[in-house]
Amino acid sequence: MIKPLKIGIVGGTGALGSGLAARWADAGLHVLIGSRRIESAQEMSNKLLQVKNGKAGDPRRISAGLNFDIASEADIVVVTVPYDQQEGTLQSIRDVVQGKIVIDTSVPLVPPKVGTVQIPKNGAAAVTAKFVLGEEVKVFSAFHNVAADKLQSMEPLDCDVLVFGDDKEARPIVTALVEDAGMRAFNGGGLANSIAAEALTSVLITINRQYKCQAGIRIVGTE
């Protein structure tokens, strides 16, 4: 890395966002926790700062701010808000993420039937993200099938991450971020393909209910 990257997590107080924040902070990245309420962001930031960096023993580098402000400051933006807030949130940060990498983690779950696949209007939530953010934003989607509880445990992760996005030049950076979070990344193709991982989340929820577990997926047969 040319300079220490700042990763902004929009919706960083949730289970997925805060789990990723902890993993990335321990990998040496500067993490910005975003929320709609500054108090919530500060609270989560303080909570995460109480844990010592697992690898180096250095203090974690974590800041807090409003979603808009941390999206402005960050080099890379990760969006981890609930599905019903996806479009509004993306619209609110649109102007300040132009030219940046934005990783959307949205899964089109429609409560209460979260175990039933819902196909969003554009064919994939990731495609909606691209529509809202525009051509100049390097939009990717990832982390759809990661059990947030397991991310937060800081135990080794037994799952892979499918990454979708059409910007080939930016893709290695997203791959590196997945690896910094402790998982293997597989390029699953363009944004339209994201529906495969988005839909798989409802399937994993269905499996979780049967096994009382937090299931994930591994890609096998690539060796």
Added chain:
Amino acid sequence: MIKPLKIGIVGGTGALGSGLAARWADAGLHVLIGSRRIESAQEMSNKLLQVKNGKAGDPRRISAGLNFDIASEADIVVVTVPYDQQEGTLQSIRDVVQGKIVIDTSVPLVPPKVGTVQIPKNGAAAVTAKFVLGEEVKVFSAFHNVAADKLQSMEPLDCDVLVFGDDKEARPIVTALVEDAGMRAFNGGGLANSIAAEALTSVLITINRQYKCQAGIRIVGTE
């Protein structure tokens, strides 16, 4: 099993169908190979009969016939035809599969862009199967993400199978069939959820192109 089950494979001369046929024959099931051309079915049947049953050393029990005839005779019907033949084939066997279990393996691949996810008109190819076959048929979908080459190799299989279907009573029979073919089965929910596995096939094709491999998936975290 109360009686030796006859498994009819409609489109049984293809890579997936013949691979499943070999696995099931070796598990002691009576397999009926179906094709639109009786000569093709007979040829594949003869080819598969030349291999000795791996487990018991008994001769494999494999017959051949036209798709319509083997679907009539079979207790359970598995449909492994190319996507563009799905609807026509299902219509042609509709009358003779009433009351039976039908496992559809269709994946909505649209050549030449088989690495790009296509969402079919009903939201999933499996839902189309149910529409065509009607309420009295116990429709399931499965085997979307199995590398046909690996099925045919008769080596141990390193992948899991997601099974979709709304008939809870019949589901254990489908699970048993997956296990007889040498894989673990996971209930992924109703037929609408099948799009997750159907779409995942294009993602796996995208991965295969990068790694020059035959990728599959494992469900992890259920123990």
